[in-house]
Amino acid sequence: MRTSTSLLRPDMWVGSVTEIKAADLKARGIRGLILDLDETLVSAFEHTPPPEIHAWVQEMKASFSLYILSNNPSAKRVQIVADQLEIPCACRAAKPRRSGFRAAMADMGIRPEEAVIIGDQLFTDILGGNRIGSMTILATPMAPEHKPWRKLMRLIEGMFIREADTLREKLHPDHLKETP
Numbered sequence: 001m002r003t004s005t006s007l008l009r010p011d012m013w014v015g016s017v018t019e020i021k022a023a024d025l026k027a028r029g030i031r032g033l034i035l036d037l038d039e040t041l042v043s044a045f046e047h048t049p050p051p052e053i054h055a056w057v058q059e060m061k062a063s064f065s066l067y068i069l070s071n072n073p074s075a076k077r078v079q080i081v082a083d084q085l086e087i088p089c090a091c092r093a094a095k096p097r098r099s100g101f102r103a104a105m106a107d108m109g110i111r112p113e114e115a116v117i118i119g120d121q122l123f124t125d126i127l128g129g130n131r132i133g134s135m136t137i138l139a140t141p142m143a144p145e146h147k148p149w150r151k152l153m154r155l156i157e158g159m160f161i162r163e164a165d166t167l168r169e170k171l172h173p174d175h176l177k178e179t180p
Contacts, residue, residue, distance in 0.1 A: 007130045008122050010138035017118055017139050018056045022063040032110040033060060036119030037070035037078055039141040047080050057085045065108040069093045069100050096128030
């Protein structure tokens with residue numbers, strides 16, 4: 001069982017989802033990827049994923065079930081991106097609540113230990129994924145925040161990230177980007 005502070009610690013931390021390799025996830029017994037949308041697959045103000053994200057998604061689809069789980073309230077926006085990537089999706093997920101993750105896993109036919117939750121926010125994606133018992137990967141946001149409340153959240157997240165980064169640097173000087 002994770003402690004309250006370890007619930008905010010991702011299993012891995014990457015600059016972009018494109019750094020995540022299928023072989024690494026297969027070796028951990030992963031069968032499905034649950035992906036955040038905004039700032040993970042596409043910038044918050046864009047409706048089209050960059051070519052490198054599209055290529056990565058196609059590569060991952062060859063090995064895993066994929067699902068977009070977003071807190072975004074716009075079903076239209078989420079569906080537009082999901083249609084381009086040809087993967088199922090759900091919006092208004094209320095992450096970090098477990099219900100959205102459970103529904104996605106049920107649709108994918110996988111158990112929590114067979115899923116990896118990938119997103120850019122500690123207090124939604126990582127906390128929710130850890131609460132349900134899945135592997136978690138924190139991705140650096142694709143673009144800087146513009147909304148004041150999101151800037152504040154990023155500042156608070158930064159305190160936890162700096163702590164994890166310092167610990168990772170001490171334990172992994174080669175910067176494997178995997179949290180202990």
